[in-house]
Every structure is written in C-alpha cells, then in structure tokens.
Amino acid sequence: MSEQINNTDIENMLKLLDGFAMSEESRLKVTASEELPQGEAKKQYHHGRCDIGSPWAKGTAFDVLED
Numbered sequence: 491m492s493e494q495i496n497n498t499d500i501e502n503m504l505k506l507l508d509g510f511a512m513s514e515e516s517r518l519k520v521t522a523s524e525e526l527p528q529g530e531a532k533k534q535y536h537h538g539r540c541d542i543g544s545p546w547a548k549g550t551a552f553d554v555l556e557d
Contacts, residue, residue: 502529 510518
C-alpha cells in the first residue's frame with residue numbers, strides 16, 4: 491500500500507509540530523493509524539517520563555552502574 495504524500499499532509503504535520511513546540515508538553519509520539527479517519531488526530535495522556543511500575547521508575551534498573 492503506497493500512498494503519495496501531498497502538500498496538505500506536510501502542512502498538517504508542520505502545524506502539529508508548531509503547536510507542540512508552543513505547548514507546555516515535553517513529549518510527542520506520532521503513530522499512523524488506519525483506525526481514525528484520514529486527517530483526524532487523537533491525543534493520548536502519558537503518565538510521565540518512566541513507565542509506572544518499571545524497574546527504572548522504582549530505582550531498581552539492572553543496567554545502572556553502582557558508584
């Protein structure tokens with residue numbers, strides 16, 4: 491399935507990135523989905539910088555060097 495990217499797609503992506511840069515948010519993940527109609531976007535909440543309950547978030551990551 492190959493679709494050409496048109497100028498409208500590029501302009502929409504630039505608007506999304508400009509809006510993100512002006513916001514107070516610090517993380518952005520863009521995922522293409524066939525579940526949403528073309529041109530529609532969905533925002534999803536992220537709980538923080540580390541996965542909740544992960545070894546890294548708990549301070550028990552196995553790959554951290556000891557001092």
